[in-house]
Structures are given as C-alpha cells and as structure tokens.
Amino acid sequence: MSDNKQVTRTGPGAEQEQQRAVLPAVDVFEDASGITLLADMPGVPKEQLELKIEDDALLIEGGVQQPTPDGLEAVYAEVRVPRYRRSFTLSRELDTARIDASLKDGVLTLRIPKQAHAQPRRIAVTSG
Amino acid sequence: MYESILNQPYSLFGQFERLRRELDDVFGVSGLPNSIRSVAPGTFPAINVGRTGSSVEIYAFAPGLDASKIDVTLDRGVLRISGERASGIPIDDPKVQVYTRERGAGSFTRAISLPDDVDPAHVNASYRDGVLQVSVARRESAQPKRITVQ
Numbered sequence: 001m002s003d004n005k006q007v008t009r010t011g012p013g014a015e016q017e018q019q020r021a022v023l024p025a026v027d028v029f030e031d032a033s034g035i036t037l038l039a040d041m042p043g044v045p046k047e048q049l050e051l052k053i054e055d056d057a058l059l060i061e062g063g064v065q066q067p068t069p070d071g072l073e074a075v076y077a078e079v080r081v082p083r084y085r086r087s088f089t090l091s092r093e094l095d096t097a098r099i100d101a102s103l104k105d106g107v108l109t110l111r112i113p114k115q116a117h118a119q120p121r122r123i124a125v126t127s128g
Numbered sequence: 129m130y131e132s133i134l135n136q137p138y139s140l141f142g143q144f145e146r147l148r149r150e151l152d153d154v155f156g157v158s159g160l161p162n163s164i165r166s167v168a169p170g171t172f173p174a175i176n177v178g179r180t181g182s183s184v185e186i187y188a189f190a191p192g193l194d195a196s197k198i199d200v201t202l203d204r205g206v207l208r209i210s211g212e213r214a215s216g217i218p219i220d221d222p223k224v225q226v227y228t229r230e231r232g233a234g235s236f237t238r239a240i241s242l243p244d245d246v247d248p249a250h251v252n253a254s255y256r257d258g259v260l261q262v263s264v265a266r267r268e269s270a271q272p273k274r275i276t277v278q
Contacts, residue, residue, distance in 0.1 A: 025230035025231045025232075026228055026230055026231065027215075027216050027217050027226070027228060027229055027230065027231045028226070028227040028228040029217050029218075029224050029225060029226040029227060030224070030225045030227065031221070031223050031224050031225075032223055038216040038217075038231060040191045040192065040231050040258075041191065041258070042173075042174075042189035042190065042191040042257065042258035042259050043187075043189060043257055043258065043259045044257060044258075045257050066187060066256075066257075066259060066261070067256075067261075068178070068185070069180050069183065069185065069263075070180065071180045071181060072178040072179070072180050072185060073178060073179050073180070074176065074177075074178050075177045075178060075179050075184075076175070076176065076177040077176045077177075078169070078174040078175055078176060078189075079174045079176050079187075079189050104192075105191055105192055105193060105195075105255070105257065105258045106189075106190075106191030106192065106257050106258015106259065107191045107192040107216070107258060109216075
C-alpha cells in the first residue's frame with residue numbers, strides 16, 4: 001500500500017499534478033548566432049526559478065514569492081496561480097551546454113547559441 | 129491537463145475559452161456587479177489587492193519596467209499606475225526572425241478605486257522582481273479597536 005503511494009508521487013507527471021501553474025508570456029526570436037527567449041515571470045525571485053534541459057526539452061518553471069505583511073487578506077486577485085511553467089522543444093543545432101540565463105525585474109532572458117561546429121550535412125540521393 | 133490546454137495562448141482551446149468568456153459577458157451569466165473601472169481579463173499589468181488591519185496592499189505584476197519611470201498617483205481615492213514597457217525584440221533588423229510575440233509592449237495605465245478609509249498621506253511603493261507593490265495606510269479611525277467592557 002505504502003509502496004503504491006510512493007510510486008504515484010515520484011512517477012512522471014506527478015509533480016505537475018500537484019502544483020498548478022500558468023503559462024508565462026514569451027517572446028522568441030532568432031538571429032544568425034542563436035535563439036533568444038524572453039519570458040515574463042513577475043514575482044519570481046532567482047532562488048525560485050528552475051531551468052531544466054532533458055534531451056531536447058527545455059523546461060522553465062518559477063514560483064511567485066512576494067513579501068506580504070502579516071494578516072493580509074485577499075480582496076481581489078487576477079494572479080491566482082502563483083507558479084509559471086512552460087516547456088519548449090529545442091532543435092539539434094542549438095548548443096544546450098552554453099545556454100545563458102538571466103533574470104531581471106521579473107523577465108527571464110535565455111540565450112541559446114547555435115552549435116559552433118554544426119556541420120552542414122550533405123544528403124546523398126540514390127537513384128533506382 | 130485541461131488547464132494547460134486552455135492556458136495556451138492562440139491555441140484552439142484558448143480561443144474556445146475566450147469565446148466562452150465573451151458569451152458570459154454578453155449573456156451575463158455571472159451577473160455580479162462589476163467595478164466601473166474594471167478591465168478585460170489579461171490586461172497588463174495583472175493586479176492583486178489585499179488588505180490588512182492597517183493598510184491596503186496593491187500588487188501589480190508588471191515585469192520588465194524601469195522602476196524610475198513607473199508613475200503612481202493617488203487622487204481622490206483612485207490609484208493610477210502607468211508606465212511604458214519597451215519591447216525586448218530588436219526592431220528593424222532583417223536578420224532577426226520572430227517566432228513568438230506574446231509579451232506586450234508600449235504604454236499602459238490601470239486605475240483602482242480604493243476604499244474610503246485610506247490615508248493618502250501614507251503611501252509606499254516598491255518595485256521588486258517585476259512586481260510593483262503599493263502600500264496605502266488606512267486611517268487610524270478605521271482600524272479595528274478593542275473596546276473594553278466597563
């Protein structure tokens with residue numbers, strides 16, 4: 001019985017079920033040397049930001065943490081889910097080892113450079 | 129899972145969700161009275177309001193601003209937050225190809241009417257991690273008091 005519980009907790013996707021999250025708004029653009037991603041994550045301090053790369057999947061996650069005075073009672077709320085989460089599939093020519101990330105004023109900036117040694121591949125066409 | 133589909137901007141389900149909300153608006157499903165200054169959901173910046181015994185706290189989720197250029201005014205019980213946000217995407221560069229453009233840019237303003245008991249002389253505003261927090265003190269007379277029974 002207790003074993004089953006453990007499996008459900010650590011299984012894939014269990015974490016996502018536990019914590020609701022919203023998608024942060026992003027800008028994504030590419031230039032000659034790489035891709036830049038900007039994500040709006042207001043209220044997320046550096047310690048609460050998590051960036052993960054698994055194979056070619058990039059996961060961005062952050063929890064909102066705000067200093068609140070004692071006895072604060074919510075009157076009106078547009079931000080109801082204090083967590084942002086979004087994932088992207090990267091492509092092969094991007095160099096995931098050299099991703100540069102910075103978080104300033106609630107905006108996450110990710111710079112994903114292209115592989116320096118990405119060789120153009122020649123595709124041989126065989127007839128018959 | 130449904131939630132993530134609904135939250136996907138520009139997705140088909142996102143469009144359905146918007147349609148549902150618009151129908152709610154037209155047919156008044158919720159029917160609750162709305163503030164005269166209320167805005168469409170998703171307007172920048174998103175605002176949360178809280179209250180303690182001695183103050184009203186307003187949190188505006190406005191990432192990527194220059195703190196010195198945020199304009200906060202309090203006039204006759206209406207708090208106005210305005211400013212301008214620069215686009216993070218380089219413009220007029222033919223080599224840059226933009227794939228996703230969801231973050232808004234340009235000038236914005238939001239107004240919130242505060243309760244009658246606020247004290248306009250005691251307002252504090254701070255900007256941290258992209259959240260503007262405005263703390264307005266409530267008048268002494270409005271604060272809860274313990275009354276001794278004689």
